[in-house]
Amino acid sequence: MQLAALKHRTESEDCSVIDHSHVKIRLHTAKGDVKKVIVHYIDNYLPPADATALEMKKAGSGQVSDYWTVTLTAPYHRIKYTFEIIGEDGSHVIFGDRSVENFSDEKLKEDGLYFKVPYFHDIDQIKTPAWLKDTVWYQIFPERFANGDKNNDPANAKAWNPDDHPGREDFYGGDLQGVLDHLDDLQKLGVTGLYFCPIFKASSNHKYDTIDYLQVDPAFGDKDLFAKVVNEAHKRGMKVMLDAVFNHLGDQSMQWQDVVKNGEKSRFK
Known part of the structure; x- marks a missing residue:
């Protein structure tokens, strides 16, 4: 068994709190390397010897x-667990929070081998709006979707050509008018949600x-024009979501340029 391929972290997408009483966990193993995975779990304050076993x-x-997954x-509202893993080569191990050990009933009783989730907090729970679960999303990269208004094309915009292979620096003049022009086409496809890549001012x-x-x-x-796109989408029963990317920005932004100019004295430092 490729022990280095075993991977799990509680504070990540490998451990998703569903509600106050349920958590969905995921384990990574090397492809085709493992025959069976059994998770042993119990309340944080109870002895591991009393843990429940469940096959993933x-x-x-x-x-x-x-x-591998299991709920x-x-x-x-809290839990600890460890993984019993049986390899295709016959190896049998326990994969825990601190180490990988050869399997034994005694090892299963060691508290230090258990991953722990201290509490299922509200903020960590997956709370998906009901409407989202049935939405059919269409992702729109505005610059490449459709050119509805040639008057706002960048100076270096290329002509639309189905045989062209776009480069990462190329512009083709796609815009919001192009989206507006094709809302009926999207509706015919059964689309009920538009997910826009960033539409804010930028050089790329x-x-x-x-x-x-x-x-x-x-x-x-x-x-x-964007308001019109949103209103027309709503008339067709489509939701609109923006990729706002607030966790990063461009080097020509006011905030970044203020740091360049004022250094340590910048309010954006």
């Missing part, structure tokens, strides 16, 4: 890994290097 299901495979029930075609979060990029249109 192989939920999927990637290029190099298999993924655990924890009546007292992808707009993740935001210059100003308070402006729609002029190459896409303006706020009035």
Whole structure:
């Protein structure tokens, strides 16, 4: 068994709190390397010797890994667990929070081998709005979706050509008018949600290097046009979601330039 491929972290997407009594956990193993995984779990303040055993299901495979999942029930809003793993080669181990050990009933009783979730807090729970669960999303990269208004094309915009292979620096003049023009086509596809890559002012075609979060990029249109897109989408029963990317911005942004100019004295330092 490839022990180095075993992976699990409680403070990550490998451990998703569903509600006050349930948590869904995921284990990574090397692809085709493991025959069976059993998770042993119990309340944090009870002895591991009394833990419940539950077999995990192989939920999927990637290029190099298999993924095992199971949902655990924890009546007292907290839990600890460890993994019993049986390899295709006959190896049998316990994968815990601190180490990987050869399997034995005695090892299962060692508290230090258990991953722990101290409490199922509200803020950690998956709370999906009811409407979201049935939404059919269509992701729109505005610069490449459709060119509805050639008057706002960047100076270096290329002509639309189905045989062209776009480069990462290329512009084609896609804009919000292009989206507006094709809302009926999207509706015919059964789309009920539009997910926009960034539409804020930026110098790139992808707009993740935001210059100003308070402006729609002029190459896409303006706020009035975006409002029209949203209103028309709503008339067709479509939700609209923006990729706001507030965790990063471009080097031409006011905030970054203020740091360049004022250094330690910048209010954005």
